[in-house]
Amino acid sequence: NKKLKDVEISVPIVYGTIAFWLGKKATEYHSHKWTVYVRSATNEDLGAVIKRVVFQLHASFNNPTRIVDSPPFELSESGWGEFEIAISIFFHADVSDKQLDLLHHLRLYPEDDSSAPQSTKKPVVIESYDEIVFCEPSEVFFSRVQNH
Ligand code: SLL
Numbered sequence: 001n002k003k004l005k006d007v008e009i010s011v012p013i014v015y016g017t018i019a020f021w022l023g024k025k026a027t028e029y030h031s032h033k034w035t036v037y038v039r040s041a042t043n044e045d046l047g048a049v050i051k052r053v054v055f056q057l058h059a060s061f062n063n064p065t066r067i068v069d070s071p072p073f074e075l076s077e078s079g080w081g082e083f084e085i086a087i088s089i090f091f092h093a094d095v096s097d098k099q100l101d102l103l104h105h106l107r108l109y110p111e112d113d114s115s116a117p118q119s120t121k122k123p124v125v126i127e128s129y130d131e132i133v134f135c136e137p138s139e140v141f142f143s144r145v146q147n148h
Contacts, residue, residue, distance in 0.1 A: 001094055003136045009145060011049055011134070012041035015087060016127030019108045022078070023120035030078040032108045036085050037074035041129060047071040048144050049095055049132075056086035082106050089132075094140045100132060 019034035026032070038053050040046050053073040057064040058081070066075050073089075082105065089100040107126045110118060134141070 001138045001140050003138055004142055005136055007135075007137055007142060009134045009137045009142065011044075011046075011132040011145075013046070013130050013132060014039050014041045014127050015102060015104060015130070016125065017085070017104060017106045019106065019124045021108070021118050021120055029080050031080045033076065033078040034106060034108065035074055035076040036087070036104065036106065037072065038087060038089065039072070039074075044145070045071065046073060049091060049141075050089055051092045052090040054088040054090070056088070058083040079108075082108050092141070094138045096134060102128075102130070104128065 015036075015038045017034050017036045019032050021032050022030065036055055038046065038050070047070060050071075050073060051069070053068045055066040055068070055075045057066060057077070058079075060081075061077065061079070068075060085104045085106055087102040087104055089102070091097075091099070105126070107124050110116065110122075110124055116122065
C-alpha cells in the first residue's frame, strides 16, 4: 500500500450538539434531549475515512464511554446538565493509525442575553468546523475517496 508523496487529503467535518428542551415532558433529571455528532461538512460518506467515534460523557451517565462503529457517528441522550464531551475519532488502518481527540461543550440553554423564552421547538445548536488533513495518503485510501 504505497504512499503518495506530495498529496494531501483534506476531510472537512462538522461536530457539535443539538439540544431540545422537553417542555411539559421535562423532569428534574431529564429536562432536555440532545444529540452529539460528527458529520461531513460536504455530505461525503465519513465511513470511508472514520472507523469509530468514541464519545466520553459526564460520569453521571450510565456507561459514559459510548462507542459508535458506523455512520452516522452520533449519539442521542437525555439529561439535565451541560458538560464537556470528549470526542475521539479513529480512522481506518489504511488512513491513519493516529486518533484525533476533540472537545465539545454540550449546551442545553440559550444564551443569557437571548430575549426569547425557552421553547421546545427551537433547539440550541453549537457546532465547530474542522478539516482533518492527511499527508502522504496511501494509494488505497486516496482511490477510495477521490472521485467523490
Ligand atoms: C456539573 N455541569 O457541573 C454539571 C454536570 C452533568 C449532566 C452536568 C445525567 C443524566 C442522566 C446528566 O445530564 N448529567 O443521569 O441520565 O456538575
